[in-house]
Structures are given as C-alpha cells and as structure tokens.
Amino acid sequence: MWALFSTLFYFLNIFIIYYVLIINVFYLVLFVFSIKQINFYLKRMPYSEYEEISLSSHIPPISIVVPAFNEEKTIIDNIYSLLQLTYSEYEIIVVNDGSEDGTLHHMINRFHMIELPAYPIQDKIDTNAILAVYRSIDYPSLLLVDKLNGGKADALNAGINVSNYPYFCSVDADSLLEPNSLSKAMAPFFEDGEDVVACGGIVRIANGCHIKAGYIRGVGLPKNLLALHQVIEYLRSFLVGRLGLSKLNNLLIISGAFGIFRKKEILEIGGYATDTVGEDMEIIVRLQKFLSETKRNGKVLFVPDPVCWTEAPETFRELFNQRTRWHLGLLETMIKHKSLVFNPAYKSMGLFAMPYFLLVELLGPIIELVGTIFILVGLYLGIVNIPFAILFFSATLIYGVFLSIGAILLEEYSFRRYPRVTDLLKLFIVSIIENFWYRQMNSIFRIWAFVRFFKRDTSWGLLTRKGFGENQSEKTRAM
Amino acid sequence: MQIVLIYLLILTFLYIFFVLLHIFLFLLLRKYYINIRTRKKKRYYEMIYKKIVSYISGKDLSLRRSLVVNKRWKKEVIVDVLFEVAATLNGDEEFERLHNVSDRIGLTEDLIAKMKNIKKSFIVAEATRNAGKLKLKSLVLLFKENLYSTDYDTWNSAARALVNTGCHQILIDFLIEKEHVLKEWSIIRITDMLKNISDEDIVYMYDKIDEVSPLLKGLFIEIIGLKRGTFALFKIESFLFSEQKELRLKSLKALADIGMTTKQKLILQFLNSDDWVLKIHALQVVKSCKLFLAVPDITQLLSDSNWWVRFRAAEVLCELGEAGELALTKIRNKSADPFARDMANLMRIRI
Numbered sequence: 085m086w087a088l089f090s091t092l093f094y095f096l097n098i099f100i101i102y103y104v105l106i107i108n109v110f111y112l113v114l115f116v117f118s119i120k121q122i123n124f125y126l127k128r129m130p131y132s133e134y135e136e137i138s139l140s141s142h143i144p145p146i147s148i149v150v151p152a153f154n155e156e157k158t159i160i161d162n163i164y165s166l167l168q169l170t171y172s173e174y175e176i177i178v179v180n181d182g183s184e185d186g187t188l189h190h191m192i193n194r195f196h197m198i199e200l201p202a203y204p205i206q207d208k209i210d211t212n213a214i215l216a217v218y219r220s221i222d223y224p225s226l227l228l229v230d231k232l233n234g235g236k237a238d239a240l241n242a243g244i245n246v247s248n249y250p251y252f253c254s255v256d257a258d259s260l261l262e263p264n265s266l267s268k269a270m271a272p273f274f275e276d277g278e279d280v281v282a283c284g285g286i287v288r289i290a291n292g293c294h295i296k297a298g299y300i301r302g303v304g305l306p307k308n309l310l311a312l313h314q315v316i317e318y319l320r321s322f323l324v325g326r327l328g329l330s331k332l333n334n335l336l337i338i339s340g341a342f343g344i345f346r347k348k349e350i351l352e353i354g355g356y357a358t359d360t361v362g363e364d365m366e367i368i369v370r371l372q373k374f375l376s377e378t379k380r381n382g383k384v385l386f387v388p389d390p391v392c393w394t395e396a397p398e399t400f401r402e403l404f405n406q407r408t409r410w411h412l413g414l415l416e417t418m419i420k421h422k423s424l425v426f427n428p429a430y431k432s433m434g435l436f437a438m439p440y441f442l443l444v445e446l447l448g449p450i451i452e453l454v455g456t457i458f459i460l461v462g463l464y465l466g467i468v469n470i471p472f473a474i475l476f477f478s479a480t481l482i483y484g485v486f487l488s489i490g491a492i493l494l495e496e497y498s499f500r501r502y503p504r505v506t507d508l509l510k511l512f513i514v515s516i517i518e519n520f521w522y523r524q525m526n527s528i529f530r531i532w533a534f535v536r537f538f539k540r541d542t543s544w545g546l547l548t549r550k551g552f553g554e555n556q557s558e559k560t561r562a563m
Numbered sequence: 564m565q566i567v568l569i570y571l572l573i574l575t576f577l578y579i580f581f582v583l584l585h586i587f588l589f590l591l592l593r594k595y596y597i598n599i600r601t602r603k604k605k606r607y608y609e610m611i612y613k614k615i616v617s618y619i620s621g622k623d624l625s626l627r628r629s630l631v632v633n634k635r636w637k638k639e640v641i642v643d644v645l646f647e648v649a650a651t652l653n654g655d656e657e658f659e660r661l662h663n664v665s666d667r668i669g670l671t672e673d674l675i676a677k678m679k680n681i682k683k684s685f686i687v688a689e690a691t692r693n694a695g696k697l698k699l700k701s702l703v704l705l706f707k708e709n710l711y712s713t714d715y716d717t718w719n720s721a722a723r724a725l726v727n728t729g730c731h732q733i734l735i736d737f738l739i740e741k742e743h744v745l746k747e748w749s750i751i752r753i754t755d756m757l758k759n760i761s762d763e764d765i766v767y768m769y770d771k772i773d774e775v776s777p778l779l780k781g782l783f784i785e786i787i788g789l790k791r792g793t794f795a796l797f798k799i800e801s802f803l804f805s806e807q808k809e810l811r812l813k814s815l816k817a818l819a820d821i822g823m824t825t826k827q828k829l830i831l832q833f834l835n836s837d838d839w840v841l842k843i844h845a846l847q848v849v850k851s852c853k854l855f856l857a858v859p860d861i862t863q864l865l866s867d868s869n870w871w872v873r874f875r876a877a878e879v880l881c882e883l884g885e886a887g888e889l890a891l892t893k894i895r896n897k898s899a900d901p902f903a904r905d906m907a908n909l910m911r912i913r914i
Contacts, residue, residue, distance in 0.1 A: 101568060127685040127689075128685055128688075128716060130689045130692070130693075131685075131688050131689045131691075131692040131693075131716065131720050133719065133723070133752075136723075136755075136756075137752075140752075140755045142751045142752075142754075142755055198905075198909065200870060201902075203870070204868075219870070221909060224874065274748050274752070275715060478573055478576075478577075479573055479576060482573070482576035482577065482579070482580050483576060485580060485583075486576065486579055486580065486583060489583045489584075489587055490583070492587070493583070493586060493587070493590065496590045496593075496594065497590075500594070500597075503598070504598075505591065505594050505595045505598065508590065508591055508594050509591065512587055512591075
C-alpha cells in the first residue's frame with residue numbers, strides 16, 4: 085500500500101512538473117502574441133478613423149440587445165450610457181426576461197414607453213413567449229420586449245428576433261459602454277481585407293469609478309479587496325488571454341457583457357444555446373466550428389480599446405456564484421464540443437485553443453488543488469522533501485505573479501486607464517498577494533462547478549445589484 | 564533529473580520575476596514622470612495656445628521670431644495645438660502662418676521624411692494623415708503616390724489627406740479608375756470623405772455620373788444632394804425611374820436634401836409604394852419640399868402596417884402647417900383605424 089502510494093506520488097510529481105511547463109508555455113505564447121497585438125493596435129491608433137466612421141450614414145446600423153432580469157438598480161444608467169453612444173444609427177432592444185422586480189415598470193416610466201400592438205417579430209429562433217413590445221416616445225429607437233422568463237440565452241435570442249439590423253451587439257444590463265465603444269468595436273468590420281464575423285471589447289471593473297447618468301466621469305480602483313483582485317483578473321484574462329488568442333484567430337469567447345456579431349452567421353448556427361449557463365463561450369465555439377467546417381474566412385476578433393464597464397461582485401457569496409457559473413459554462417461547452425479537442429481537422433482551434441481551454445482553464449484548478457493536497461500529504465508522511473515542496477510552491481507563485489504583472493505591464497504600456505501612481509502600486513501589491521489566497525479560493529470555487537454539473541444545478545445563484553454611483557444594495561431572487 | 568528540472572524551472576522564473584520587478588519599478592517611475600510631464604504640458608499648452616492662435620489669426624506676428632522649441636515635449640504640445648487649430652481655419656493667409664509655425668518647429672520636414680523614407684506602413688500612414696490635417700498642399704503629389712499603395716492604412720490616410728487639402732478631383736478620378744478593384748466598403752468610405760467637396764468639384768463629379776457603376780452613381784447623387792446641387796435636379800430626378808431600387812432611394816434622398824422637385828405626382832406614387840423604405844424616403848421629400856397636396860396620401864399612411872411609416876407620416880403632417888394639423892386632429896378624433904388614432908395621439912404627446 086505504502087509502495088503504491090509512493091509510486092503514485094512520484095508519477096504525480098512528474099505529471100505536475102510537465103503540466104506546469106505546458107501551461108507556462110501556453111501563457112508565454114499568448115503573452116508574446118498579446119504584446120505584438122497591442123503594439124500593432126497602438127501604432128494604428130493615431131490615424132484611426134473610428135470617429136469619422138461613426139458619423140457616417142453608410143455604416144451598417146446595429147441592434148443593441150440588452151437582456152435584463154431583475155436589473156432595476158442598473159438598467160436606467162445602462163440605457164443612458166447606450167443612448168450616449170456616438171454611432172450613426174442603432175436601436176436598443178431591452179429584453180425583460182420575466183423580471184420580478186421593478187425593471188419593466190422603471191423602464192416604461194422613465195422612457196415614456198408605449199405598447200406596440202402586433203409588433204412584427206421574425207421568429208427565426210425559438211424562444212419563450214413574448215408578452216408585449218414597447219417603444220419609447222422620447223427615444224423611438226429604444227424598444228422594450230417583455231417576455232416569459234427563459235434565461236439569458238433565450239432573452240438574447242428574443243432580442244435577435246425583434247432586431248431590424250444586420251449586426252447586433254449584446255450588452256449586459258449591469259454594464260456601461262463608453263460613448264465611443266461601439267464605433268471602436270465596429271471599426272474592424274469595415275477595414276479592408278478582414279471578414280469579421282464577431283468582435284469583442286474589453287470589460288473593466290466599474291467598482292470605484294465615478295459614474296453619473298450612465299457616464300464614467302472618473303476612473304478609479306475599487307476599495308473592496310475582492311473587487312480589486314478582480315481588476316487584475318480581468319486585465320489578465322483580456323489583455324493576455326483574449327488578445328493573444330485573437331491574434332492567433334483562435335478566440336473562443338467574447339464576453340457576454342459586450343460583443344458584436346454579424347446576425348447572418350448567428351442565425352445560420354441557430355442563435356444562442358439555452359441549455360448552458362456559458363452561452364457567451366458556447367456560441368463562439370459553435371461559430372468558429374461552423375466557420376471552419378464551411379471553410380469561410382470569417383474572423384472572431386478582440387479589440388482592446390473599446391471599453392465596457394461592469395459591476396463586479398464584492399461579497400464572497402456572489403463571487404462564488406459567479407465563478408462556479410462561469411466554470412460550469414466552460415465545462416458544459418467543452419463537453420458539448422469535445423470532438424474539437426486535439427482534432428487536426430479544426431487546425432489551430434483543435435490543436436491549440438481547445439486544448440488550452442481544456443488543460444489550462446478547465447482542469448487547471450483541479451490539478452493545482454490536487455497537486456497542493458498531495459504535496460501537503462506527502463510532507464506530512466515524509467515522502468516529499470522540504471526543498472522540493474518549497475520549489476513547487478515557488479514555481480506556482482512565480483508563474484502566477486508573472487501572469488499578473490504581465491497583464492499590468494500591458495495595461496501600463498498601452499491604455500493607462502488608472503492614472504495615479506498609487507493605483508499602479510496597489511495593483512502590483514495585489515498581483516502578488518492574490519497568489520497566497522485569492523487564486524486558491526478561486527480554484528476551489530471553480531472546482532465546485534464540477535459538483536454543480538453532476539448535481540445538474542444550473543441556477544445563477546444570488547445576485548445583488550448596488551447600482552452605479554450608489555451604495556444601496558437590495559437582494560434579489562436567483563434566476 | 565526531476566530536481567534538476569525543477570531547479571531549472573525555478574531559476575528561469577526567478578530570473579523572469581526579477582526582470583519583471585525591474586520593469587515594474589521602471590514603469591512606476593515612468594508613470595510618476597508621465598504624470599508630472601502631463602501637468603507641465605497642460606500648463607505649457609495653456610500658455611502657447613493663445614500665442615499660436617494670436618499669430619495665426621494675424622493679431623500678433625511676433626511669435627514667428629520668438630518661437631524656440633528646445634524640448635521634445637514642447638514640440639509635441641505645439642504639434643497638438645497646430646492640429647487642433649488647423650481643423651478650424653479657412654483662409655489661405657491663416658494656413659500660411661500655420662505652415663510657418665510647422666516649418667519653424669521642424670514638423671513639415673519631419674512629416675516629409677516619414678512619408679518618403681520610412682518603409683513601415685503605420686509611420687507613413689500617420690505622417691500622411693497628419694500632413695493632411697495641416698493641409699500641406701505642397702505634398703499633394705506624395706499623397707497621390709500613397710493613394711495607390713496596396714496597404715489599406717496608407718491609401719486610406721492618403722485619401723483623407725487629399726480631402727483635407729481640397730484635392731477632391733484626384734479622389735474622384737481614383738474612384739472611377741479603381742471602382743472595379745476596390746471593395747464595396749472602401750468605395751463607400753472614400754465617397755463618404757467627399758461629403759464636404761467644393762462647388763467646383765461637385766460639378767466635376769456630376770460630369771462623371773454617366774461613366775460610373777450604379778454603386779458610385781448612387782453615392783455621387785447622394786453627395787450632390789447633400790451639397791444642394793440644384794443644377795443637377797433633372798439628372799437626379801431621372802433616377803426616380805431607375806429599375807434599381809437603390810438608385811431610386813438615393814434619388815429621393817437627394818431630392819429631400821435639395822428641398823425641391825418637379826416630379827410631385829411621382830413622389831405621391833412613391834408614397835403608395837409597397838416598399839416601406841421607399842415610402843419613408845418619399846415622406847422625407849414631402850417634408851422637405853412642403854408638398855401640401857400630399858396631405859390626403861399621408862393621412863392614409865397613418866394606417867400603414869409599418870410602425871416607422873406611420874410614425875414618419877405623422878411627423879410630416881406636423882410639419883405641414885395648418886393642413887397637416889387639421890388632418891392629425893381629424894384622425895385623432897374620427898379615424899376608424901385604432902393604429903392611426905394611436906399614432907396621431909402619440910404625436911400630440913410628443914409635441
């Protein structure tokens with residue numbers, strides 16, 4: 085028994101060493117490509133024409149779809165931010181997905197909305213029943229669709245059915261877009277030589293920012309430690325992960341908070357899947373798969389400049405719910421599209437992107453946690469020698485810090501949205517201390533997704549909205 | 564072997580960590596430095612802006628002799644001021660003084676060097692665009708050369724620079740020459756840039772209308788309409804009979820912009836078209852040309868199946884004076900169609 089355990093332990097050590105090497109290579113590759121991509125973007129920024137383009141009457145109009153469930157605290161500010169967008173022509177479609185709070189009521193009153201009987205809806209995607217469609221008298225391009233609850237994906241599909249324009253943009257109801265975000269995110273669709281099918285912008289944390297009437301007046305770091313950790317996390321995820329994958333044309337996720345899609349292809353693949361909580365990733369994987377199988381040149385891009393500001397959870401409970409949901413979405417997507425993994429027919433998506441998401445993003449937390457437990461058990465049983473244990477933990481720590489500092493470096497080199505020197509110092513300190521507790525906690529949260537998967541628990545959990553610029557909080561029931 | 568690997572791994576990452584730490588400290592100091600520099604730049608900007616504007620407007624010509632730029636950051640501020648001011652200037656004399664300042668700080672020379680010598684497309688593109696912003700007409704030949712570049716950023720910037728320097732005819736000729744090669748969106752982009760062309764160039768564009776493809780025809784008509792080219796009225800109206808819907812739409816749009824038409828009965832026919840887009844465009848012509856005889860047809864449109872048609876029809880009635888208001892009141896009170904009554908009421912709430 086003892087010999088078996090020792091042997092098992094030995095092979096696990098080997099496995100973990102090679103695993104750490106592999107994921108480090110993955111991240112190094114992504115980091116290098118991210119630097120190249122940001123460099124390229126920054127070089128083109130001085131002569132970018134997005135401002136002129138946004139005022140042109142020839143650019144394709146866009147439907148902005150905002151799925152909303154119990155968003156009374158944030159929806160008004162969200163709509164105000166959308167009404168301030170500098171884009172020639174667009175419509176805003178808020179889809180009230182059976183809210184149980186005052187979301188519908190607030191919208192109707194604030195924007196003077198009237199019901200439109202017999203509004204023509206193209207039922208290209210099956211959704212739950214739509215109860216009514218409203219239009220604002222003050223802003224005729226603002227529509228409100230009231231429907232039976234069906235989940236976020238269902239709400240998005242309903243929005244697509246109601247939309248009139250060839251492109252649509254999905255925006256979360258708890259997010260704010262900067263006035264030029266839409267113009268900047270649409271720019272790749274018009275540039276010569278690229279056939280862009282979907283494009284995502286960066287999502288940043290709104291906590292700590294000064295917001296008024298849906299407009300970001302001043303950028304700042306959150307005071308809440310959990311939210312502060314998430315600032316680093318988002319920078320890492322977007323500026324290292326997605327930028328690198330975009331450069332390789334292997335982007336497999338566009339944030340549901342802010343993404344633009346060409347409607348034609350989305351309809352061809354049947355819209356958003358309602359059988360997963362990770363609909364934002366699942367649709368992109370399916371889209372990439374479709375483009376590969378039909379041998380189309382369409383690209384899915386990430387652009388680092390157009391910004392969407394979103395509210396991050398500030399309590400452990402909410403963070404737990406969010407992270408288990410995200411990881412559950414990833415797990416469901418990977419299982420659904422398992423045929424792509426290591427499949428050479430899908431070229432770099434099959435041989436690089438999907439394995440990356442499987443080995444690094446999906447299984448990473450488990451391997452890390454199991455490795456840590458085995459080391460501790462090994463230490464206790466005297467199988468592991470202390471230098472080895474120290475070396476292992478140092479490797480994990482250094483790798484984690486490398487990624488976080490790399491993300492901060494990219495941010496400082498490029499957009500510098502956090503203006504103060506103290507902000508940079510805070511981010512640096514947080515990027516180190518997160519490796520001592522936040523990452524491990526996150527890993528545990530993400531592992532719980534597997535438990536939820538086996539329990540078939542697809543609920544969203546408790547959601548609390550504070551609202552932008554206010555400190556009120558009111559608990560709402562879970563979806 | 565295992566330990567060796569681990570040691571190698573750790574050494575590598577320790578090395579990376581210390582490198583990153585040094586870079587981070589560098590960035591920290593850099594940020595501190597940038598913040599101080601930004602404040603300095605702001606103070607210098609406030610001071611130099613007034614002087615430059617005074618000089619360019621001719622109020623104070625002493626700047627030409629006194630302007631000494633011995634620091635790079637000062638030059639950057641002055642360059643920003645020049646770009647900002649250039650966007651607001653009109654007269655040749657003012658531009659001459661602007662170019663004097665540009666020459667004095669070495670900006671013109673710098674731009675020419677970048678446009679000619681540097682093979683990196685983003686540098687050429689940026690220099691071209693900046694030269695265009697300053698309306699450096701002496702560089703038109705360079706712009707024209709870059710217009711034929713295969714690199715998107717370069718030719719796009721060159722097109723913009725030509726527009727800024729008023730050389731629209733070069734762009735029009737380029738469009739006609741390349742319309743079968745360029746992508747549709749590129750053609751639309753360039754034509755978009757031509758929206759502020761001069762009256763002389765509008766005539767040049769008009770003379771070329773029969774030579775070009777339907778896509779360009781439509782775009783040219785649109786620009787002529789935006790510029791209220793009444794001399795082209797009959798030509799524009801001839802496209803109302805085109806088999807191509809897009810040309811009919813462009814023609815309607817142009818007539819709405821011009822605010823004049825001789826084909827009133829034909830416009831009324833468009834109001835009764837099956838196509839809601841044509842109806843909307845026809846409504847815009849009615850509104851712009853104040854076609855009061857269209858009131859009965861527009862009244863019918865308040866019962867249209869398309870919400871936007873009903874909405875725009877009601878809007879147009881509001882714009883048609885007493886006749887329109889009477890029609891709306893009648894619909895509000897007496898119409899058998901609830902959609903029409905709703906829309907008429909909506910207009911009343913809006914007003």
